[in-house]
Amino acid sequence: MAEAQGIRSLLVIGGARSGKSRYAQMAAERSGKKPVLIATGEAKDAEMAARIAAHQAERGSHWCTIEAPLALGDALKAAAAPSTIVLVDCLTLWLSNLMLAGGDAAAEGQHLADVIATLAGPVIFVSNEVGSGIVPDNILARRFQDAQGRLNQTIAAACDSVVLVAAGLPLTLKPSAHSASIL
Amino acid sequence: MAEAQGIRSLLVIGGARSGKSRYAQMAAERSGKKPVLIATGEAKDAEMAARIAAHQAERGSHWCTIEAPLALGDALKAAAAPSTIVLVDCLTLWLSNLMLAGGDAAAEGQHLADVIATLAGPVIFVSNEVGSGIVPDNILARRFQDAQGRLNQTIAAACDSVVLVAAGLPLTLKPSAHSASIL
């Protein structure tokens, strides 16, 4: 019945080590659906490999994992299904990969937002808040900060519900009428 | 009737590209009053000129614009009127101009806060949250971070209502009994 009402979508934003990934994982696990992770990070160095391994250990082995450093929209369309819940962790690494590859962040962000409404099952996105510190000296860092802020706005507008996590605790930015059914 | 109850004032804070300017513009446009922008930014380089042009394009041509990089209190007193709504975008650039000019940020911030209660019409301020990242190495950046935090507190205390914007979505920090009449 809830399924017949269409796709459910949640964006979880927060700072570094705010507990946003864990919150999103718990939301996925509480859904009772089969959890699928779309991982956007690539283990390019030891520090990143350690972060990815720590996240995997937190999730446990009942998760199915798909890697999609760039082709996120396609991976999402392929993975979404009524019986599964897809967790995209995270949009920040995807955006970083996209910008390093010379992609158009605004266009790709809008394309991703457009995909959300077409999915056959629920999706949860995790994304970083990176715009609330001192504006960086570095122009590339400023461009990334702008692109991340814009992407968060674009995905937030397309999602049914949006939550800000701080110190492991959620603040609702956009309440969903259907949040009980997804969470 | 609502007018007779005195000045209405709103402070909108948020990180870089959080959607705070757009939220403030929509609040101004929904008021039904004639919108006046007090712009504090100066186009000193190409990057800043591009940011200013992008904001102008978002606003549309029915806005009247006044530039006030330093004399913000005077510009505000001159522009405020019962039939208009004044948008100050943004306090962060004003503070930056003030500190570069050797002004006393604490005293000027308190002076601006004192002006709010004397205005003949409603005002909306936009200001950046810059204090939620790693404390910067650079002492000038730390001074700016402190001055911005203090200014946000001072103006928040003087305004009827305060909103925090993240991912384009508002969280009410200080609800106004009169918020319906301003927005």
Add this chain to the structure above:
Amino acid sequence: MAEAQGIRSLLVIGGARSGKSRYAQMAAERSGKKPVLIATGEAKDAEMAARIAAHQAERGSHWCTIEAPLALGDALKAAAAPSTIVLVDCLTLWLSNLMLAGGDAAAEGQHLADVIATLAGPVIFVSNEVGSGIVPDNILARRFQDAQGRLNQTIAAACDSVVLVAAGLPLTLKPSAHSASIL
């Protein structure tokens, strides 16, 4: 009666100059109990000395102050009592001292969290949000950002209530059934 129900605990987080210390001080003063400050900062340079002096001037002379740059759990156990309210300001400086001394931030954070439930009186912690800006270039800064985020999560989980302060105004992250009795 409220006392018999056990310890009350509050975590106040916020960015630099968000008003978090002042909010925590007011909460302590409104409790009607004797306020005790556990200060974790050491005046190692002129800038830090000025920050500490400014905080002391804000608090007034009826506060009793204990310095605990490292042995925070012990100081907390010694200071907590039914007739007093202990304010720890702040966890960020304690974490910085701990990491500079080569301590295990995760283990010490969990130990501190375990102490909270054993205290003989109420406690308020102040801590910085440092994870919502651009990820720093510097690996030590990234480690600190991660450790601070993790510590905030650990202490938030152990406290009865958690508040996020921005522009001097509180947002409740974790409401306490007993918040009326502590504040």
